[in-house]
Amino acid sequence: MTQQELDNLSRLPTVTYEQFLKFKPCWLNDRKRAAQLKEIGSRKREWNALDVLRLEEVTIADRMWAVLREEFLPAHLLHEYACRCADYALSKIDNPDPRSVRAIEAKRKWLRGEISNKELITARNEARAASWSIGWGAARAAAWGAARDAAWGAARDAAWGAARDAARKDILDTLISLIKEAARDAGTSTSGKQKLSAVIVTKKEREING
Structure with a gap:
């Protein structure tokens, strides 16, 4: 580095x-x-x-x-980590449930401010329905976890879900890589976007959770 x-x-x-x-x-x-x-x-x-x-x-x-808490990592990084864990878990199965895939896509759109809180909640509920209707598999659990609105909860649920079928070392390495990636982006134009994203995410979480 x-x-x-x-x-x-x-x-x-x-x-x-x-x-x-x-x-x-x-x-x-x-x-x-x-x-x-x-x-x-x-x-x-x-x-x-x-x-x-x-x-x-x-x-x-x-x-x-x-x-995996905001005392150590900003909310937007925790949310992105949750998405990456879910991506990892879904990559390990054939023909992942479309509802699980949409939930991860929805979370990233929510982080970018492209969809509303209500739309995120809808995607999360659909992912939860997928996990219950087919069985609580690791990938579906990770996808549902990633769609949660609370940063620490999303990160932990997605990580634990992905780790059911994957080596935990891979999940650990994913987080370390994300932190280093954020360090590389700091001080660039991306850094300003990340800071704005962190503010927006915190505001959105408060709106959802009252």
Whole structure:
């Protein structure tokens, strides 16, 4: 990576160990794991998403649980990650249900401001119907998750759905690649669009959730 890209990565949101404890990780319920968490937390004052994702002594599931939240990543990146997880899951099956495909397309249109909240909800409900009518398969679960309006929920549901049939390492690598891609775009004309997208997404989420 270039020095500029490294500088952009250094500006990722950060979380301290004390702030992380407020997420109530399940490790706190086990004395040994709580001690391990405390030791990890002592290594740095502040952690960004990539710092956490590189902790190989922690399971991929736990690393993903930790960072798939807006304290670590902006809403528009979480939504795009959800779409990529769903794309990945659907690529693993033959003849994916059109309703699942449309749900992902709808989410990306919603992120660009091309469709209304109501249209997104309709696409999400259709994807949910597809998952129930044919069985809760990984790809359909991921597509329905991606269509959710809440950023953290969409990202987690899509990631867990995709990981049912795919290696979790692939899902982890997808997120790392997305973060690095955002770092490359920072400071370009795309950066301004991303910042505007983040504002729009937050506003849209509030409208849907009241």
